Amino acid sequence: MEATESKILDHGHAHHDEHHDEHDHHGNFWTNYIFSQDHKVIAKQFLITGLMWAFLGGGLSIIFRLQLGFPNMDMSFLKPILGGWIEEGKLNPEFYLAMVTMHGTIMVFFVLTAGLSGTFSNFLIPLQIGARDMASGFLNMLSYWFFFVSSVLMFTSLFIETGPASGGWVIYPPLSALPQAMPGSGLGMTLWLSSMAIFIISSLLGSINYITTVINMRTKGMTFSRLPLSIWAFLVTAIIGVLSFPVLFSAALLLIFDRSFGTSFFLSEIYINGEALPNMGGSPILFQHLFWFLGHPEVYIVLLPALGITSEVIAVNSRKPIFGYKAMIGSILFIGLISFIVWAHHMFVTGMNPFLGSIFMFLTLIIAVPSAVKAFNYIATLWRGNLIFTTGMMFSIGLVSLFISGGLTGIVLGNAAIDIQLHDTYFVVAHFHLVMGSASFFGMMAGVYHWFPKMFGRMMNDKMGYVHFWMTFIGVYLVFFPMHYTGIAGFPRRYYSFTSFDAFKTFTDLNMFISVAAMITFSAQLLFAFNFFYSIFRGRRATLNPWKANTLEWTTPLHPSHGNWVGEIPTVYRWPYDYSKPGAPDDFIPQTVPYAHTPESNLPHEADDIEEVGEIPDVIEINEKSVS
């Protein structure tokens, strides 16, 4: 159906500039849907792979939540899935750690990095800046396929006899370096490292492309001060990725050397399994520095795109300009910069020089300022708006709430003196699941609901979306809010059970409660999956600009073909946030409308800029016609 529609569109406007339309649907199934170089198809590939990973990663958490909530449960019923990892009705403690590790790895890298940034940077950058495609469609395609290979490797590692990597997603050596320390550090870790190395290549290819595209391929009039905040966020995210992922790559490489070629970068004076190893002089702390040099920016790699999406969605559905556009850009840049110099706050109690701890504590608390500014600006945007609660909007408001709740506890943890007690407890788990996990996930959901019409030409069902939102939102709080309690009580993370200690014997009911809440929250996602796939094929047909938004992507045809715009790429005349401008007849003025056409609503300084008047592109009208 997609094809016929676009064909009609193309034939109807054959007088239009041409060389791009020729790409359309001339290839075969393989070049159109599998090895496609169209950024929109690649975005969908990232999205669907990311969603599949999300279900797998979430599913793992449900299994280990069963263990935590019901430690005495007979788990034999999981034997069909987990096989030998269920020993006499009990979950194997090593496999528990493996699931925790894989949950973290999958969620952080495969869902919230590839699935979120990969999807929306790919999809929105060309569409919102007015480009035909990414700077290099080929590299973009490679980026997805490297991600795919990396996914396959990681997925394979789940099924090997010794189990997947199990030392936590941070894979601190020596645990991760020594197969004799735990079975997961054998082949599982090798696969983990190979998979991550390939993942990093994918991420770098993607990021370089995003940066190049944003810098070089903006359409006429699309200055940096007219870029939607989503694009700003994607740009800074990509820059952070390019600068920090190679450091993880080097850490992984050195670890591979230590594991396989007898070097001692991270190993020193180890006696294990009745044997003194020859390694001398290495430092496990060095690995932690290298890891967190990526690991902390990674938090912002995950979060910034979500914040960018939210900025866009909140402005559109508040029918109001985003409050403090420049301050928002400033915050993004400042967060991007500072994110590189706070990594050691993950290491206050690793034996690192305490003076270094002081410095990092200071820098860490600085980063709270731009984050606070962002939160205040979102709230100010809602103030006196005319709010329309689309599902995307609700997930965005949810994001702001989660961002605040989780961000605030960061102030507690960033304080080295307090962190002594709270480090590696459930307080940390609650903190980052709210601010980074859930907030970013909400950003992703907001993006999916908001841009679904542009991706598939159909609408998702909003009622189901509302149920999905409320179940997820309430569920996330029910899961992670009580985790602060167990954290304050000192419960350490990555514990298979809490029965060995008097100090951690309390809160058994609460742990049960959290597990039940997690299951309900997870089941709500099945509703989303249904809505998503159902709507791709059977959803209500979308209109061209269903949310009445200003940005360029809504000026493309309903099913944009490779090349995005049928005719010339529209020129941009104004910033993307002219919503409810006084004097304007409608409550939005798309970026493609020149000031000369809106004398009734121009602000004084805008009236002065009128000399850049261009002809109003007729693309919009054409598209309207083609749909009707």
Add this chain to the structure above:
Amino acid sequence: MTLLIITSVVLVIIIIGLIVRAQSLIDIVTGSAQKRAGFSNSFNALMFPAFLVFGFGAAIWTAIHASQYFLPEAASEHGIITDKLFWITMAVIGVVFFATHVLLFTFPFTYQYKENRKAYYYPDNHKLELIWTLIPAVVLSILVFTGLKAWTDITTTAPSNSTVVELVGKQFNWIVRYPGIDSKLGKHNYRKIDATNDAGIDFADRNGFDDFISNEVHLPKGVPVHLRIRARDVLHSVFMPHFRVKMDAVPGMPTQFWFTPTKSTEDMRTELGNPDFNFELACTEVCGRGHFGMRKLIIVHEPEDFQKWLREQESFLAKNPDYLKSVPEGLKKLAALQIKNPQAVKQVEEGEVVKTQASL
């Protein structure tokens, strides 16, 4: 069974599908699909403040009930300080949490879509932005500086009168070594580790002759305790929840932490009314299969009882005289003496020191 599950899942999906289909048809018929904001909009607008009220109610209620388990009774000097910092910070962020959420969840209700209203075009306000940049900056600076002070105090060099205890993490338990009468820990070498000498005491160093291994951690109340921490195989982390102590144990890189216990085990038992209370040492850095079970008992004595306990302990060398073999020739005699009468050796040594000092 499996078939039943699959059938029911399929049925549920079909039912949802039908409901969705019917509902969207109704929307089209009633024309609400064309409307910009209908009943759902008002419903969601109302749900946000409802969530606010319900959420805060639940948060406060559960926090009150859970608070009995919060931050277990602090039993160290710095613990009281960090607890105070924690609660001050929690109060500050609590206020911000409350205020921002009240705004965030009431605005959706107040400013929900109305057809005849236009949103207020309000792109920026530099004064406002400056205010809400500066206020967090100032508040955070205050928090940083109080935190910095506490942090530097906690991490200064241990006082010279500290009781030294060595904690060695291994898969999956802790080894506790005391320096013995001379208060000096002997050197260790990971190549000297064997089944008996699991701390790897190097008997080439005479300071190690009187070192002893204990099954529990014994500490004196009111005296600074200097923990010397290391690991044998992988990373571990010393966590003593009641003392607010946490420090990683790293193979190849000794770490340390010092603190002063303020309550003995007996004190805590009376205070909490729990005769079975015990201080515990846990591991908080994932280290493998037995990570969750690396428990060690900590017993805090009154200082005099601690001294008594200390005197009762027999050195590792005395318990395992076989290791005299690995003592270098020149020190064998001293080691043998030490085993038989550690007190005497100590006196002799002190006498030597006096003599040397006098000759100087």
